[in-house]
Amino acid sequence: MLEMRGEFVVARALAGADIPFRLGRPGVPNPDFLLAGPGGAEDPVAGLEVTAVSPQGIGELAERIEAEHGAGDVQVELEFSAYPSRLQDEVAEQVLDAVRCQAAVLAAEGQAAAVLVPVEDPKNVVPLVVTVHTRPGSEPLTWRVGGGELQGTLASAEYAVFQAGRGAAKTEQGRSLDGAPVVLAVDISRYGGAWMRSAKVWAGRLAVSEHFGADYPFAAVAVFRQSLVTPDVLEAAVGIPAHHSPAARRTVVELCERLGWSFASAG
Structure with missing residues (x-):
């Protein structure tokens, strides 16, 4: 489409x-x-x-999380150590599992520790980490990319264009x-x-x-x-x-x- x-x-x-x-x-x-x-x-x-x-990326991951938790009482924040070119299904599932586990801990204890999901994918050129934070609230999902060079991200995009x-x-x-x-x-x-x-x-x-x-x-x-x-x-x-x-x-x-x-x- x-x-x-x-x-x-x-x-x-x-x-x-x-x-x-x-x-x-x-x-x-x-x-x-x-x-x-x-x-x-x-x-x-x-x-x-x-x-x-257009490989699956941040937008698709955010949509999946919002579809599952958007109407609940859990506020989700994602932090990426570098800008990903692709987030494969297995990575998306790991992030979703982290959100589910944290939501359960929040319901029982009122707070939950951040979870780190490592991502090693040659399309991203450099390894990166997704840090998943959840806290009580009903605000929309937010995400940010940590400081760092964009050389790997743009090299991946340039390669994909010619491929x-x-x-x-x-x-x-x-x-x-x-x-x-x-x-x-x-x-x-x-x-x-x-x-x-x-x-x-x-x-x-x-x-x-x-x-x-x-x-x-x-x-x-x-x-x-x-x-x-x-x-x-x-x-x-x-x-x-x-x-x-x-x-x-x-x-x-x-x-x-x-x-x-x-x-x-x-x-």
Whole structure:
């Protein structure tokens, strides 16, 4: 559902910028949007493939806790030693078990000690700890991230963005337009702390990323965010590598300029 909504907001952005497009043909390898040239020529001058990276994270964990304890008399506070990119089901269950146990102790004794849940997951790059506090009250769940560097969190997000363009199906889509550039647009709204990096910085990082080798199937990689309270593409950023032809790179730059998306080129 998130990926489909991402396609809708990108389509709206294209229409708002008066960029003519048609949808990709079903059943054959091609991107979601085929962008027409001057006069609406049949052969597309560029393509846009939209996808999303959204592993279970803080939001989903908070929703599960609130569904179970939101209407009770237990106030839950979570503290993360670093911003997680993913909280797998087993971690979520450990946190929920800690809340349940603490709620029982609170009912019997009036107070409960904090519980530490360790998280070791390669997607998070660095090990982290979730500290679970419960106390009497009916306030909404709160959470915070302790001090620390975001290097691991953002490295994980950057890796996930480029991985979204790999695989047999995506490779065919990226190379399907006979030399016309195809841009991979990845929604990072729900990928850990990816939203903490500004569009300008994202664009620069994408353009020079070690993951953007000459064998990568897409001519450019974009990230963006979306929100359920607005139909707009938010904080869009595009990285353009140096190894594509000047004509392909110029086409991507012109597309970014018309859309008003931040961009950076490696060359």
